[in-house]
Amino acid sequence: MLFFGLMVIVLFSFSFDPNLEETQRIGGGLLWMAFLFSGMLAMNQSFPREMSERTLHGLRLAPIPPSALFAGKFLGNFTFVLLAECILSPLFAMFFNFPLLGILGRFFLIVFAGTWGIVVTGTFFSALTLHTRMRELMLPLLLLPIAVPQMIAAVSATAELFHDRTLSALWLNQLVGYDVVFTTLGLLLFRFVIEDA
Numbered sequence: 001m002l003f004f005g006l007m008v009i010v011l012f013s014f015s016f017d018p019n020l021e022e023t024q025r026i027g028g029g030l031l032w033m034a035f036l037f038s039g040m041l042a043m044n045q046s047f048p049r050e051m052s053e054r055t056l057h058g059l060r061l062a063p064i065p066p067s068a069l070f071a072g073k074f075l076g077n078f079t080f081v082l083l084a085e086c087i088l089s090p091l092f093a094m095f096f097n098f099p100l101l102g103i104l105g106r107f108f109l110i111v112f113a114g115t116w117g118i119v120v121t122g123t124f125f126s127a128l129t130l131h132t133r134m135r136e137l138m139l140p141l142l143l144l145p146i147a148v149p150q151m152i153a154a155v156s157a158t159a160e161l162f163h164d165r166t167l168s169a170l171w172l173n174q175l176v177g178y179d180v181v182f183t184t185l186g187l188l189l190f191r192f193v194i195e196d197a
Contacts, residue, residue, distance in 0.1 A: 001038040001039070001041050001042050001080070001081070001084045002038070002084055002087060002088070004034075004037060004038045004041060005034040005035065005037075005038035005084060005085075005088045006088065006091060008030070008033060008034040008037070008038075009030070009031075009034055009088065009091055009092050009095055009096075010095060012030050013095035013096055019097070020097070020098065023096045023097070023098045023162065024159070024162045024163045025159075025163075027092070027096060027098060027158070027159070027162050028154075028155045028156070028157075028158030028159035028161075028162055029155045029159070030092075031088075031089070031092055031158060032114070032151060032154050032155050032158065034088060034092075035081075035085050035088070035111075035114075035115065035118075036118060036147070036151065038081075038084060038088070039077075039081040039084070039115070039118060039119065039122065040122060040139060040140060040143065042077055042080050042081055042084075043077050043081075043119065043122035043123055043125075043126050043139065043143075044126060044135070044136055044139050046073050046076070046077050046123060046126045047073070047126050047127050047130050048130065048135070056194075060194060065191075066190050066191035066194050067187040067188075067190055067191070069190070069194065070123065070124070070127070070186055070187060070190040070194075071187065073123050073126075073127075074119060074120055074123045074183075074186070077119050077122065077123050078115065078116065078119045078120075081115055081118075081119055082111070082112070082115055085111055085115060089107070089111070098162070102165065103161055103162075103165055106161055106167045107158070107161060109167070109172070110154060110157045110158055110161065110167065110171075110172070110175070113154075113172065113175035113176055113179060114150060114151075114153070114154030114157075114175055116179045116183075117147070117150040117175065117178040117179045117182055118143075118147055118150055118151075120179065120182050120183050120186050121143055121146050121147060121150075121182050121186070122139070122143050122147075123186070124182075124185075124186040124189070124190065124193070125138075125139055125142045125143050125146075126139055127190065127193045127194060128142065128193050129142065146182075149174065149178060150174075150175065150178045153171045153174040153175045153178070154171075154175060156168075156171050157171035157172060157175065
């Protein structure tokens, strides 16, 4: 995850002139592209690991609701992706000569809310594609169209923060609304997805 995200940041820092105006214009999209694609590497492997020695079958037999299994997988994925983003963000600031310290709190709020929605949908679709033949291909095909509203809100909020140093309630409300809707759907529908595991 880290190497992939770092590669995206480094390659784009050599492709564009990393001055303040250019970073304000393209930085949000570039950063979220690195976050999304490096995060998909982690989410793609979250459930297949449990297939060896029928670990997932054993977890299903445990006296816990399926939503607890989904919540645990989601929190594990979310922690790893958020840690990777916490490492990639300072590297982005370094390569693009962009001062993140003045907006760090608002920036972390956007990253937290944006990552939550992407990871919750990615975790759900990772379980959904568990038994498909082209599993590595199916996750991006399912996740990317669903994640478009979240990505638009996250990129727009980040670009606005980079340019004006303000955080619009419109984009933040969209991020939080997406998180609430898809977290609820994931918790309610996961038992149907895991039935044939």
